[in-house]
Amino acid sequence: SKFVYDFTEGNKDLKDLLGGKGANLAEMTNLGLPVPPGFTITTEACKVYLDSGQEPAALRAEVTEHLEALEATMGKKLGQADNPLLVSVRSGAKFSMPGMMDTVLNIGLSDASVSGLATQAGDERFAWDSYRRLIQMFGKTVLGVDGELFEEALEEAKRAKGVRVDVDLDAADLKALVGQFKDIVAKETGRDFPQEPREQMDLAIRAVFDSWNTDRAKLYRRQERIPGDLGTAVNVCSMVFGNLGPDSGTGVAFTRDPASGQQGVYGDYLQNAQGEDVVAGIRNTVPLADLEGIDKPSYDELMHIMETLETHYKDLCDIEFTIERGKLWMLQTRVGKRTAGAAFRIATQLVDQGLIDEAEALQRVNGAQLAQLMFPRFDETAKTQMIGRAIAASPGAAVGKAVFDSYTAVKWSRSGEKVILIRRETNPDDLNGMIAAEGILTSRGGKTSHAAVVARGMGKTCVCGAEELEVDTKRRCLTAPGGIVVEEGDLISIDGSSGKVYLGEVPVVPSPVVEYFEGRMHAGADDADELVKAVHRIMAYADRVRRLRVRANADNAEDAARARRFGAQGIGLCRTEHMFLGERREMVERLILADTDADREAALGGLLPLQKADFVELFEAMDGLPVTVRLLDPPLHEFLPDITELSVRVALAESRKDANENDLRLLQAVHKLHEQNPMLGLRGVRLGLVIPGLFAMQVRAIAEAAAERKNAAKGDPRAEIMIPLVGTVQELEIVREEAEQVIAEVEAARGVDLKLTLGTMIELPRAALTAGQIAESADFFSFGTNDLTQTVWGFSRDDVEASFFTAYLEKGIFGVSPFETIDKDGVGSLVRSAAEAGRATRPDLKLGVCGEHGGDPESVHFFHEVGLDYVSCSPFRIPVARLEAGRAAA
Numbered sequence: 001s002k003f004v005y006d007f008t009e010g011n012k013d014l015k016d017l018l019g020g021k022g023a024n025l026a027e028m029t030n031l032g033l034p035v036p037p038g039f040t041i042t043t044e045a046c047k048v049y050l051d052s053g054q055e056p057a058a059l060r061a062e063v064t065e066h067l068e069a070l071e072a073t074m075g076k077k078l079g080q081a082d083n084p085l086l087v088s089v090r091s092g093a094k095f096s097m098p099g100m101m102d103t104v105l106n107i108g109l110s111d112a113s114v115s116g117l118a119t120q121a122g123d124e125r126f127a128w129d130s131y132r133r134l135i136q137m138f139g140k141t142v143l144g145v146d147g148e149l150f151e152e153a154l155e156e157a158k159r160a161k162g163v164r165v166d167v168d169l170d171a172a173d174l175k176a177l178v179g180q181f182k183d184i185v186a187k188e189t190g191r192d193f194p195q196e197p198r199e200q201m202d203l204a205i206r207a208v209f210d211s212w213n214t215d216r217a218k219l220y221r222r223q224e225r226i227p228g229d230l231g232t233a234v235n236v237c238s239m240v241f242g243n244l245g246p247d248s249g250t251g252v253a254f255t256r257d258p259a260s261g262q263q264g265v266y267g268d269y270l271q272n273a274q275g276e277d278v279v280a281g282i283r284n285t286v287p288l289a290d291l292e293g294i295d296k297p298s299y300d301e302l303m304h305i306m307e308t309l310e311t312h313y314k315d316l317c318d319i320e321f322t323i324e325r326g327k328l329w330m331l332q333t334r335v336g337k338r339t340a341g342a343a344f345r346i347a348t349q350l351v352d353q354g355l356i357d358e359a360e361a362l363q364r365v366n367g368a369q370l371a372q373l374m375f376p377r378f379d380e381t382a383k384t385q386m387i388g389r390a391i392a393a394s395p396g397a398a399v400g401k402a403v404f405d406s407y408t409a410v411k412w413s414r415s416g417e418k419v420i421l422i423r424r425e426t427n428p429d430d431l432n433g434m435i436a437a438e439g440i441l442t443s444r445g446g447k448t449s450h451a452a453v454v455a456r457g458m459g460k461t462c463v464c465g466a467e468e469l470e471v472d473t474k475r476r477c478l479t480a481p482g483g484i485v486v487e488e489g490d491l492i493s494i495d496g497s498s499g500k501v502y503l504g505e506v507p508v509v510p511s512p513v514v515e516y517f518e519g520r521m522h523a524g525a526d527d528a529d530e531l532v533k534a535v536h537r538i539m540a541y542a543d544r545v546r547r548l549r550v551r552a553n554a555d556n557a558e559d560a561a562r563a564r565r566f567g568a569q570g571i572g573l574c575r576t577e578h579m580f581l582g583e584r585r586e587m588v589e590r591l592i593l594a595d596t597d598a599d600r601e602a603a604l605g606g607l608l609p610l611q612k613a614d615f616v617e618l619f620e621a622m623d624g625l626p627v628t629v630r631l632l633d634p635p636l637h638e639f640l641p642d643i644t645e646l647s648v649r650v651a652l653a654e655s656r657k658d659a660n661e662n663d664l665r666l667l668q669a670v671h672k673l674h675e676q677n678p679m680l681g682l683r684g685v686r687l688g689l690v691i692p693g694l695f696a697m698q699v700r701a702i703a704e705a706a707a708e709r710k711n712a713a714k715g716d717p718r719a720e721i722m723i724p725l726v727g728t729v730q731e732l733e734i735v736r737e738e739a740e741q742v743i744a745e746v747e748a749a750r751g752v753d754l755k756l757t758l759g760t761m762i763e764l765p766r767a768a769l770t771a772g773q774i775a776e777s778a779d780f781f782s783f784g785t786n787d788l789t790q791t792v793w794g795f796s797r798d799d800v801e802a803s804f805f806t807a808y809l810e811k812g813i814f815g816v817s818p819f820e821t822i823d824k825d826g827v828g829s830l831v832r833s834a835a836e837a838g839r840a841t842r843p844d845l846k847l848g849v850c851g852e853h854g855g856d857p858e859s860v861h862f863f864h865e866v867g868l869d870y871v872s873c874s875p876f877r878i879p880v881a882r883l884e885a886g887r888a889a890a
């Protein structure tokens with residue numbers, strides 16, 4: 001195979017092999033843009049090196065061949081004494097890892113060629129400055145010398161001369177500095193700075209390979225979920241110089257504003273400088289628009305190139321360029337990062353420009369970006385005092401009083417205070433405090449730290465790894481740079497979308513995108529927000545192409561109505577247990593305690609009208625759309641008092657000799673119902689089979705409510721009755737027989753045909769494995785992927801996220817919790833085979849999913865692919881599910 005590609009040989013689609021930078025340099029070269037000639041060493045070569053510790057045998061000869069071609073093109077040889085060719089050696093992986101890996105500039109300079117460079121450039125100072133930069137960069141990144149040593153020597157030289165900036169050092173100063181730098185290298189490494197140009201180049205290439213595996217690169221990859229075995233390509237590029245005087249310079253540019261998407265001239269320019277000077281912030285840059293006044297021909301050419309790039313890539317590009325004595329050179333381009341809002345705006349702008357079609361526009365945005373746009377945010381016009389910025393771990397805008405331990409967080413929040421929990425890092429003991437807090441701020445840990453993982457799971461705002469903030473949990477305070485101290489009880493504000501931390505209270509404004517979905521803001525209005533217009537259009541594209549329908553998990557009329565405004569096409573899961581809370585709990589208690597048929601019937605009779613009234617409201621809110629009502633699912637003990645609390649109460653009462661009869665019976669019942677593994681115990685369909693009359697009461701309430709909607713209100717109720725936790729078709733058959741009898745009774749009494757359907761959840765492995773049989777008795781399946789994940793993995797859904805998942809994520813066992821994104825290989829393959837088996841039995845079997853995965857972007861794509869009819873998710877996730885269903889189909 002071939003390990004080296006000339007820039008003229010590659011193209012933008014070869015990112016796996018040439019890395020992002022190399023592929024795009026090749027693309028620009030082939031577009032005829034002014035790219036300094038060069039070549040790219042492939043990621044394959046890097047992989048061989050990383051695996052074996054040796055460059056592939058063929059590499060040296062291939063590099064020689066390409067170097068000779070480059071020398072021929074440039075008309076000079078690498079390091080040639082009288083007219084040296086100099087090259088840069090840069091890393092460039094498939095995915096951009098900004099600042100994580102190494103770069104060395106000015107390779108080819110030596111004691112022999114420095115004066116040749118001076119003569120050629122007509123600039124003695126420039127030549128010595130370039131040489132000192134080479135030794136400094138090479139010394140640090142290739143030879144591993146502590147960079148501080150060079151920095152100190154440079155500072156000392158400036159101090160000695162009484163100047164502040166390095167441009168004030170003249171050729172003689174820099175020549176002296178080169179001598180000092182060489183001494184540092186010799187002293188620190190025990191060898192002289194290599195004078196042989198090819199040796200410099202080979203060592204630099206190897207250093208770039210090695211930089212793939214530095215600790216910071218590994219950490220970055222883990223956080224960004226970039227695979228560890230991709231390796232980096234190495235770009236060897238002939239040097240152009242932005243530091244040859246005022247007619248030279250370097251800059252960065254965007255083809256449009258990455259924050260708003262607006263078209264215009266965005267970027268920065270620095271005269272008489274090389275790229276690192278811009279990044280290092282040594283001197284102040286000027287806005288790119290000023291380049292027009294500095295060098296009009298270069299500016300015009302740059303504008304023209306930017307247009308070419310946008311039209312070619314059909315997307316926002318970012319660019320690095322250098323001007324050498326009035327000649328413009330392109331050093332890099334790539335499709336640029338952008339904010340969530342800009343992504344939507346750019347996608348619709350590009351459609352309007354005729355550059356992309358609607359299907360492509362859908363691929364330019366994603367559900368995570370839409371979700372981000374739906375969080376409330378800090379008022380951008382407010383005056384703020386930022387005290388730190390760290391990792392944006394879980395989005396949202398949170399304001400509260402600073403607290404430094406979970407106990408205080410819980411205590412304060414119980415008394416109605418809003419709090420921000422601040423910790424160095426969190427651990428499972430902090431869980432209560434995290435639940436109580438508005439947001440979480442930590443000074444250690446990255447995107448996969450405990451705080452980040454748990455906060456994301458809870459949908460709570462979190463900023464983590466704020467290392468510049470010193471957290472002192474003993475003294476209960478936080479110290480920010482500049483000596484700003486935040487004491488317990490002081491107000492702070494954290495932005496989980498940007499990672500910014502502010503002192504005091506920053507006002508929060510509702511998201512315009514939510515205002516739009518709620519119908520309080522109209523995309524058609526003249527003064528409508530540009531973002532809202534863009535979101536409106538993209539949602540319309542998605543709705544037009546998607547095959548999956550989107551329903552809501554909702555169990556009251558208010559949630560149902562919101563879901564409908566957000567575009568829900570029905571309810572996929574109404575959890576009836578949520579209707580048994582509050583004062584109704586006592587009625588359930590009575591049902592559980594009943595030991596005669598009469599008592600039980602009385603208890604059920606009390607519940608029936610309440611249930612019916614709930615369903616009437618729900619069917620009204622969802623009139624004309626399907627509503628899947630699930631019969632009671634959770635273990636009964638959830639409706640009874642806590643075993644410990646009740647035991648203590650009874651024991652105390654007994655010691656006072658005034659134990660009450662009801663408490664004693666309750667305690668007995670609690671003991672009787674106590675289970676070691678309640679999630680695998682008496683719940684779901686098992687309740688219906690064990691407690692006579694329970695499911696019949698619920699079915700009657702559904703049927704009566706539907707009849708009432710039909711008769712009295714001339715409505716169009718479309719109820720679907722769903723049986724949870726079925727493991728075998730026999731369970732379903734028994735429940736079905738009873739339900740059909742109840743429905744027939746109601747239909748006869750009310751004189752209506754209710755067209756009720758009856759189906760089951762598939763949430764146990766056995767149900768999935770015998771789906772073909774179960775389908776004989778089910779009109780529909782709804783995959784309960786929460787329980788299915790729990791039972792397939794053997795992970796307790798209520799405990800694991802807070803216990804060992806952090807360790808699992810850190811060890812890379814999975815990149816994301818299987819409760820968040822469907823585990824395609826395991827749980828997903830059961831979903832796929834059960835769907836196929838079910839449809840084989842009953843071709844018109846309706847298939848949906850109502851676990852949390854129904855609103856997760858990646859999972860939605862999977863459900864589209866396996867051919868489900870709908871996904872069901874919480875009301876706020878409906879727009880995300882609609883968008884992703886559209887993206888999956890486009």
Ligand code: PEP
Nearest residue numbers: 763784785786787850851
């Ligand atoms: C499920 O298990 O996926 C489900 C939707 O039911 P619940 O979350 O109520 O157990």
Ligand code: MG
Nearest residue numbers: 763784786787
């Ligand atoms: Mg379940």
